[in-house]
Amino acid sequence: MDDLYAPPSTDRTDPKRPLAAARALDPTRYVGAEALALDQREILSRGWQVVAPASALSEPGDHIVREIGGVPILLVRNGEGRLNGFLNICRHRAGPLALCDGEGAKRLRCAYHGWAYDLDGHLRTAPEMQAADGFDHRDIALERIETEVWNGLVFARTRLGPGFADIMAGIDDIVPTGALDGLNHHHSRIYDVACNWKVYVDNYLEGYHLPFVHPDLTQVVSYPDYKTELARFWSLQRSPVDAETEAYAAGEALYFFIYPNTMLNILPGRMQTNRVVANGPDACRVEFDFYYADGEAGRAEADDAFSDSVQDEDRMICEHVQKGLASGAYQPGRLSPDQEAGVWHWHNLLRDAYAACG
Ligand code: FES
Numbered sequence: 001m002d003d004l005y006a007p008p009s010t011d012r013t014d015p016k017r018p019l020a021a022a023r024a025l026d027p028t029r030y031v032g033a034e035a036l037a038l039d040q041r042e043i044l045s046r047g048w049q050v051v052a053p054a055s056a057l058s059e060p061g062d063h064i065v066r067e068i069g070g071v072p073i074l075l076v077r078n079g080e081g082r083l084n085g086f087l088n089i090c091r092h093r094a095g096p097l098a099l100c101d102g103e104g105a106k107r108l109r110c111a112y113h114g115w116a117y118d119l120d121g122h123l124r125t126a127p128e129m130q131a132a133d134g135f136d137h138r139d140i141a142l143e144r145i146e147t148e149v150w151n152g153l154v155f156a157r158t159r160l161g162p163g164f165a166d167i168m169a170g171i172d173d174i175v176p177t178g179a180l181d182g183l184n185h186h187h188s189r190i191y192d193v194a195c196n197w198k199v200y201v202d203n204y205l206e207g208y209h210l211p212f213v214h215p216d217l218t219q220v221v222s223y224p225d226y227k228t229e230l231a232r233f234w235s236l237q238r239s240p241v242d243a244e245t246e247a248y249a250a251g252e253a254l255y256f257f258i259y260p261n262t263m264l265n266i267l268p269g270r271m272q273t274n275r276v277v278a279n280g281p282d283a284c285r286v287e288f289d290f291y292y293a294d295g296e297a298g299r300a301e302a303d304d305a306f307s308d309s310v311q312d313e314d315r316m317i318c319e320h321v322q323k324g325l326a327s328g329a330y331q332p333g334r335l336s337p338d339q340e341a342g343v344w345h346w347h348n349l350l351r352d353a354y355a356a357c358g
């Protein structure tokens with residue numbers, strides 16, 4: 001047994017190498033509360049990520065609540081049509097301003113003791129605070145976060161990091177402004193997977209596993225024709241969809257991964273966006289939003305059923321991989337230069353981020 005057991009890796013320098021010499025990321029990055037806290041603080045909080053369709057925030061008072069890097073956030077359209085982003089954390093004792101998505105709010109009233117903020121985040125009323133020395137509601141406002149809207153999708157982040165234009169540079173050459181205009185948000189789904197959030201991303205970034213994990217999907221997308229393109233902060237897997245099915249029209253499938261946790265899956269007449277949310281050291285929650293062109297929404301039911309079966313297959317393999325990574329018996333393996341360029345690119349972005357924060 002001793003001969004078979006590989007000692008845990010201690011190589012936390014985890015060097016960048018050329019693709020042909022590359023190894024996977026150090027397994028200690030996928031395990032434990034410390035690794036999760038680092039990812040939440042230094043990677044997920046600083047990363048632009050898709051949080052909602054702009055159509056969910058089109059009218060004054062429309063609002064959504066999400067979480068970025070473990071921090072509750074709230075986005076709201078104000079009376080003048082401006083999109084505001086805030087931490088969903090009351091300035092009194094950290095209560096929530098909203099508990100769920102909603103429409104038409106006139107005020108953001110904290111659910112704990114009723115402090116009420118206007119849609120620009122300024123505190124307007126605070127019950128029973130008259131006796132507090134020097135308390136002036138005009139001094140108090142919600143903490144703002146940044147938002148951006150790109151092709152009908154709202155992105156947000158909570159801490160400074162690479163700029164939105166730098167992250168998205170070059171995508172407009174493939175998906176120009178307006179290219180997604182005909183797609184309407186249809187429905188959302190959540191998938192919970194018992195693996196570190198990065199295992200889910202790793203798995204997304206290669207088609208290498210398709211013949212083994214997704215035999216049915218392999219009938220639809222042409223895995224040998226997968227092509228991977230790499231930009232600074234995003235990668236794209238392109239695949240012809242040979243045959244029309246109930247779920248998909250034929251054409252080209254574009255699978256964008258935008259660092260650190262957004263995926264755009266664009267097929268003819270259809271788009272699905274994913275955001276991978278860390279939900280514990282070995283748990284993630286993946287938010288799916290489905291969009292269809294007029295006349296294509298009839299595919300939604302078949303699309304959901306197909307998506308469920310693919311996700312079940314990915315969940316199964318990702319949960320096994322998490323156990324392998326956490327075993328202490330795995331050392332980073334070699335990558336396939338033909339099939340895992342996207343994984344290599346993403347692991348190098350992570351290595352850069354880890355190196356930058358020491
Ligand atoms: S925590 Fe918001 S009013 Fe008390």
Ligand SMILES: [Fe+2]
Pocket residue numbers: 203204209213214314
């Ligand atoms: Fe998969």
